[in-house]
Amino acid sequence: MTPTNWLNEQEQAAWRGYREMYQVLAGTLEKQLNRDSGLSEADYTLLVVLSETPGQRLRARELRNEVGWDRSRLAHQLRRMEQRGLLVRTECETDARGTMVELTEQGRTAIVAAAPPHVEAVRAYFIDLLTPEEIATLTSITGRVVARIRAAGECDEFLNS
Amino acid sequence: MTPTNWLNEQEQAAWRGYREMYQVLAGTLEKQLNRDSGLSEADYTLLVVLSETPGQRLRARELRNEVGWDRSRLAHQLRRMEQRGLLVRTECETDARGTMVELTEQGRTAIVAAAPPHVEAVRAYFIDLLTPEEIATLTSITGRVVARIRAAGECDEFLNS
DNA sequence: CTATGTTTGCTGACACGACAGCAAGTCGTG
DNA sequence: CACGACTTGCTGTCGTGTCAGCAAACATAG
Numbered sequence: 220m221t222p223t224n225w226l227n228e229q230e231q232a233a234w235r236g237y238r239e240m241y242q243v244l245a246g247t248l249e250k251q252l253n254r255d256s257g258l259s260e261a262d263y264t265l266l267v268v269l270s271e272t273p274g275q276r277l278r279a280r281e282l283r284n285e286v287g288w289d290r291s292r293l294a295h296q297l298r299r300m301e302q303r304g305l306l307v308r309t310e311c312e313t314d315a316r317g318t319m320v321e322l323t324e325q326g327r328t329a330i331v332a333a334a335p336p337h338v339e340a341v342r343a344y345f346i347d348l349l350t351p352e353e354i355a356t357l358t359s360i361t362g363r364v365v366a367r368i369r370a371a372g373e374c375d376e377f378l379n380s
Numbered sequence: 381m382t383p384t385n386w387l388n389e390q391e392q393a394a395w396r397g398y399r400e401m402y403q404v405l406a407g408t409l410e411k412q413l414n415r416d417s418g419l420s421e422a423d424y425t426l427l428v429v430l431s432e433t434p435g436q437r438l439r440a441r442e443l444r445n446e447v448g449w450d451r452s453r454l455a456h457q458l459r460r461m462e463q464r465g466l467l468v469r470t471e472c473e474t475d476a477r478g479t480m481v482e483l484t485e486q487g488r489t490a491i492v493a494a495a496p497p498h499v500e501a502v503r504a505y506f507i508d509l510l511t512p513e514e515i516a517t518l519t520s521i522t523g524r525v526v527a528r529i530r531a532a533g534e535c536d537e538f539l540n541s
Numbered sequence: 542c543t544a545t546g547t548t549t550g551c552t553g554a555c556a557c558g559a560c561a562g563c564a565a566g567t568c569g570t571g
Numbered sequence: 572c573a574c575g576a577c578t579t580g581c582t583g584t585c586g587t588g589t590c591a592g593c594a595a596a597c598a599t600a601g
Contacts, residue, residue, distance in 0.1 A: 223496040230507050233515045236522030241402055242448065243529050261587080279550065287403065292588055294551055299586085316549045316596045335384040344532070346391050348524050354394045356517055361397030363509050368404050371505070422557080440580065453558055455581050460556090477566045477579045 244344060251340045256333035261296055262305070263337065266322070266330040269306065275322035278311055282320055305329060405505060412501045417494035422457055423466070424498065427483070427491035430467065436483035439472055443481055466490060 226234060249260050258266070268285045269275050277285075283293050297320060300306050305326035311317030322330075349357065387395060410421050419427070429446045430436050438446075444454050458481060461467050466487035472478030483491075510518065 223499060224503065225499060226502070226507065229512065229515050229519070233510070233519045233522070234502060234507060236519050236526070239448075240522035240525050243526055247529050247532075259587085280548090283549095287400075289589065290550065291552080291590075295587075298551090314549085314597075318550065338384060338386060341387070341395060342385065344529055345525055346387065346395060348528055349394075349521060351390065353517060353521060354390050356514060357521070358390070358394045358397050360510060360514060360518070361394070361401035364401050364506055365397070365404055367509055368408050368505055371408075420557090441578090444579095450559065451580065452560075452582080456557075459581090475567075475579085479580065 247344055248337070248340055252333065252337055255336045256329065258329065258333050262300060263330070263333060265296065265300065266305065266326060266333070269320065269322045270327060270330045275327065277320055279308075279318045279320055300326075408505055409498070409501055413494065413498055416497045417490065419490065419494050423461060424491070424494060426457065426461065427466065427487060427494070430481065430483045431488065431491045436488065438481055440469075440479045440481055461487075 245260075252258055252260060252263055256263075264286055265282065268282060269277060279293060279297070283290065286293075288296075297306070297308060301308055304323055306323055307321050309319045309321065311319050346354070406421075413419050413421060413424055417424075425447055426443065429443060430438060440454060440458070444451065447454075449457075458467070458469060462469055465484055467484055468482050470480045470482065472480050507515070
């Protein structure tokens with residue numbers, strides 16, 4: 220029972236700043252996207268992955284690996300997007316359990332129209348405010364944090380097995 | 381109709397890294413908090429603000445200003461937390477519209493117990509992975525971004541008025 | 542082949558947050 | 572005081588995300 224190692228002033232400023240930035244930035248970008256294109260961040264994320272795929276066609280499992288979502292979240296999201304005509308689900312030829320997800324023409328049109336203003340917003344509210352050194356630092360930091368958490372996750376799996 | 385100024389390789393790496401880090405980090409911390417203390421991030425946020433207030437007592441409007449939430453979100457959250465006995469709502473003496481929010485003994489106990497392991501997690505998965513220079517850089521960046529978005533928000537209000 | 546365990550995607554139920562709208566209270570101006 | 576405009580907090584409704592559980596399809600061992 221060691222005494223708690225609280226955050227010092229600088230650390231707390233960074234942590235609270237990070238949380239505030241995320242909250243404000245995510246809200247702003249979500250609003251921009253929804254207003255300009257009628258898409259949610261979730262829509263946009265899936266559309267980007269699919270549009271970057273040769274054939275605009277991907278198995279649901281692969282899509283899950285790309286975005287790191289829960290099974291059910293993806294299923295719900297795909298159902299909604301299929302109803303709106305952004306994509307279609309068809310059977311997988313090589314594995315009868317699988318579902319293939321394919322971008323429709325409407326879906327391609329949507330992402331092509333949505334991307335430019337969204338990138339502009341990302342620039343205006345974030346990227347263009349950083350120096351190249353800061354961008355490199357940020358990439359380094361995020362890579363480190365993700366790797367650290369992934370490593371801890373592996374450990375947990377070991378413990379559970 | 382100028383051609384879109386897409387993100388270059390470094391910028392895209394930073395942006396995608398940032399998004400991935402948030403997703404993974406927020407998920408991990410939320411799980412830790414919920415597992416160790418039975419609290420959500422939203423619970424924790426309100427409890428921290430209240431516990432830092434002299435008298436553990438704050439008007440709902442002030443609480444909203446602190447956390448930057450929607451009116452209804454705060455009302456829903458307060459209702460749930462009141463039902464769980466973490467806080468109580470009483471009338472405001474100086475303004476009959478207002479509601480005073482006060483931490484209960486149980487609420488104080490909850491935050492006092494929840495804070496140490498949560499800070500440990502924040503350290504383990506984030507703060508301790510950064511150098512002091514990186515912490516300073518991060519604080520600078522987040523401050524800049526928040527200020528930029530706030531400024532844009534002011535502009536919008538001007539346009540609407 | 543059968544039996545067992547795993548993977549894959551889906552569904553239903555619940556918690557949460559955004560939005561619009563409401564009632565009560567306050568403030569400013571005549 | 573009377574009137575209208577604004578503020579404050581709450582509720583209902585809807586879209587979204589999480590979780591537990593399901594059925595079908597694969598994989599592997601005997």
